[in-house]
Amino acid sequence: MSSGIDLSEKLSTFSEHWSPRTVAQFNNCDVMVVKVQGEFVWHKHDDTDDFFLVLKGTLDIQLRDRTITLGPGQMYVVPRGVEHRPVAREEVHVLLIEPTGTPNTGDAATAAPRRTA
């Protein structure tokens, strides 16, 4: 019998915020866990939708016209081209899925490096 990928265990291996760690790959996408706290930058991805599933804590995804609030077990997909800013008042753990190589800020020049956990 083998184990799968335990998301909590992967999250326990690092403490940096806004630094996604790839835990699996799926159809040329990276499945990632990330710890976030504070405000990220406003950004958009022109070529990919942006998948968020909150595992722990409460995440606000600010859009220009409203804010989506996600608790544990709640998810949202920001459509491609839509400006958004994740904001976490306290530390939040999130599952992200993005095509491999997608810059997290929407801009390769400012993006966090892609690492594995």
Place this chain on the structure above:
Amino acid sequence: MSSGIDLSEKLSTFSEHWSPRTVAQFNNCDVMVVKVQGEFVWHKHDDTDDFFLVLKGTLDIQLRDRTITLGPGQMYVVPRGVEHRPVAREEVHVLLIEPTGTPNTGDAATAAPRRTA
């Protein structure tokens, strides 16, 4: 303030087993929740990896050479072309992601219809 997609709430809207409900779309993939119990059929998907994240219960994903056991917060990606059979001794709730239109049995003739929740 708006809400995201609450996976538990979506799961509460139906009781059938092995009948995935689409809750969101992401880059031409369906994000689905499903309730499963008992043994599914052995199958494979030649053109897509198969993403499983267990939300509740314990799921065995039988492969031909071993079994992957997943509890809540654990995930596994079955690579394309790999035969597998999900088995749930008790009811299990799972998040699935597959390209839109993928037959759940790997064969359109025997697949469950794709519905939304």
